[in-house]
Amino acid sequence: MKQLDELYGAASPQALYDETVANYRDFVNPPLARVMKLSGSVVEVRAAGTTIYDHHGKAYLDFAGGYGVFTLGHSHPKVVEAVRRQLELISLSGKVFFNPLLGRVAKRLAELAPGDLRISFFANSGTEAVEGALKLAKAATHRHKIVSTTNAYHGKTLGSLTATGREYFRKEYQPLVPDFEHVPYGDAEALERALPEAAAFIVEPVQGEGGVNLPPQGYLTRARELCDRYGALLIADEVQTGLGRCGFRFAVDEEGVVPDIMTLAKGLSGGVIPVGAYLARPACWNAAYAKQPLMHTSTFGGGELACAAALAALDVLEEEHLVENARERGRQLIDGARAVATAYPDVVREVRGKGLLVGVELTHEGYAGTIIPEMLHAGVTAAWTLNMQRVIRLEPPLVVTEEEVERALAALRKGVAQAREKLGVLSCPT
Numbered sequence: 001m002k003q004l005d006e007l008y009g010a011a012s013p014q015a016l017y018d019e020t021v022a023n024y025r026d027f028v029n030p031p032l033a034r035v036m037k038l039s040g041s042v043v044e045v046r047a048a049g050t051t052i053y054d055h056h057g058k059a060y061l062d063f064a065g066g067y068g069v070f071t072l073g074h075s076h077p078k079v080v081e082a083v084r085r086q087l088e089l090i091s092l093s094g095k096v097f098f099n100p101l102l103g104r105v106a107k108r109l110a111e112l113a114p115g116d117l118r119i120s121f122f123a124n125s126g127t128e129a130v131e132g133a134l135k136l137a138k139a140a141t142h143r144h145k146i147v148s149t150t151n152a153y154h155g156k157t158l159g160s161l162t163a164t165g166r167e168y169f170r171k172e173y174q175p176l177v178p179d180f181e182h183v184p185y186g187d188a189e190a191l192e193r194a195l196p197e198a199a200a201f202i203v204e205p206v207q208g209e210g211g212v213n214l215p216p217q218g219y220l221t222r223a224r225e226l227c228d229r230y231g232a233l234l235i236a237d238e239v240q241t242g243l244g245r246c247g248f249r250f251a252v253d254e255e256g257v258v259p260d261i262m263t264l265a266k267g268l269s270g271g272v273i274p275v276g277a278y279l280a281r282p283a284c285w286n287a288a289y290a291k292q293p294l295m296h297t298s299t300f301g302g303g304e305l306a307c308a309a310a311l312a313a314l315d316v317l318e319e320e321h322l323v324e325n326a327r328e329r330g331r332q333l334i335d336g337a338r339a340v341a342t343a344y345p346d347v348v349r350e351v352r353g354k355g356l357l358v359g360v361e362l363t364h365e366g367y368a369g370t371i372i373p374e375m376l377h378a379g380v381t382a383a384w385t386l387n388m389q390r391v392i393r394l395e396p397p398l399v400v401t402e403e404e405v406e407r408a409l410a411a412l413r414k415g416v417a418q419a420r421e422k423l424g425v426l427s428c429p430t
C-alpha cells in the first residue's frame with residue numbers, strides 16, 4: 001500500500017482501480033473500458049520477468065506477453081540498466097549529428113539477419129516498420145501493386161491496414177491505398193496468379209493475429225521463387241515472429257529463406273522502449289534510395305534510448321539462449337495444450353503454434369469470454385488474437401520456465417473446464 005501510494009499517489013488500491021477505470025471510460029475508450037472490466041482486467045503497477053503485479057499486489061504469470069513484446073520478460077535488468085545509463089548521456093537523437101548507437105544496432109542486425117539483409121531503417125512501432133517496407137518496395141520496383149494474404153495482420157495505419165486481411169478493421173476507411181490484392185494464406189498457386197506486375201508480396205511466416213496459422217511446409221521457399229520469377233520483392237513481416245519467438249532467430253530461418261525486406265518491432269528492444277525497424281538487402285534499398293536519402297524518415301525513430309535497449313536486448317537473446325528455450329518450452333506448451341484439447345473436444349478444436357507463439361482454437365468464440373477471465377482469476381494472462389476471436393493466444397516471454405508453463409497449462413485446463421461447465425456445448429459457428 002505504501003509503495004502504491006508513493007508510486008501512483010493513490011489513497012488505496014481500490015481507489016487506483018476506480019480512478020483508472022473511470023479515466024478509461026471518460027477519456028480513453030469507453031467501450032474498451034467496459035470490455036476490459038468485464039474480462040476481469042486489473043491495474044498493472046509493476047512487472048518483472050514473467051510476472052505482472054496488479055494494484056493489490058497479486059502476481060500474474062504473463063502468457064499474453066504484450067502480444068509478443070516481452071520476449072525477454074518484463075524489465076530485463078540488463079536492458080533497463082543500458083537505458084538508465086543512456087538516459088544520462090543523450091536520450092533522443094537530434095538527427096543533425098551521427099548517433100553511434102544507431103550505427104551499432106544496424107550493424108548488429110545485419111550480422112544476425114539472414115543472407116545479405118543489411119540496411120536498416122528505424123521507427124517506433126510495427127505498423128511504421130511495415131509502412132516503410134511497403135514504400136521501399138514501391139520505390140525500388142517502380143510498381144504499385146502489393147500482394148498480401150487473407151487474415152494477415154500488418155498494423156492499422158492506412159498502408160499497413162490495406163495489407164491487413166480482416167475486413168472488420170478496414171471497412172470504415174475505404175477507399176484505402178489502391179492496388180492491393182489479398183490471396184489465401186499458404187496458397188502458392190493463388191500467389192502466382194497475383195504476382196505478375198506486383199511490387200511486393202508481404203507475408204507473415206506464421207500469421208499471429210490471424211489466429212496463429214502455419215503455412216504448409218515450403219510455402220516461403222515457393223514464395224521466394226515466385227517473387228524472383230515475377231520481379232516482385234518478398235517482404236517478411238517478422239514483427240511478431242522474429243527474434244526468437246518461433247524457436248528460430250527469425251522465422252524465415254526455418255526454411256533458409258532470405259526476404260528482400262524484413263520488418264521487426266515487438267521484441268526488438270526487449271519490451272522496454274518502443275522500436276520498429278525494417279532491414280533491406282542493399283540492392284533493393286539502393287534501387288529506391290541511392291540518391292534520395294530523405295524519402296522516408298522518422299523524427300523519433302532510432303533514438304538513443306531505443307537503440308541502447310535494442311543492443312542490450314539482442315545480447316540477452318543470445319546470452320540466455322532464448323531461441324532454444326522458446327523451442328523447448330514451445331513444445332511443452334503445445335503438447336500440454338493439446339492434452340487439454342483432447343480432454344475437452346467440445347470446447348477446444350485445435351492447438352497449433354511454433355515456438356512460443358501458440359494458438360488455442362475454440363469450437364465457439366463464446367468460450368473465450370469465460371476462459372480468459374478464469375485464467376486471469378487463476379493468475380495467468382492470455383489474450384484473443386486480433387483477427388480471430390475464436391483463438392486464444394499463449395505467447396509468454398521466452399525466458400519462461402518449465403514450471404511456469406505447467407502452471408499456465410493448469411490454468412488453461414481449469415478455464416476450459418469452467419467454460420464447458422458454465423456454457424455447455426455451444427453450437428459451432430459455420
Ligand code: PMP
Binds near residue numbers: 153
Ligand atoms: N505486423 C505484425 C505481424 C503484427 O503482429 C503486428 C502487431 N500485432 C504489427 C505488424 C503491428 O505492430 P504495431 O501494433 O506495433 O503497430
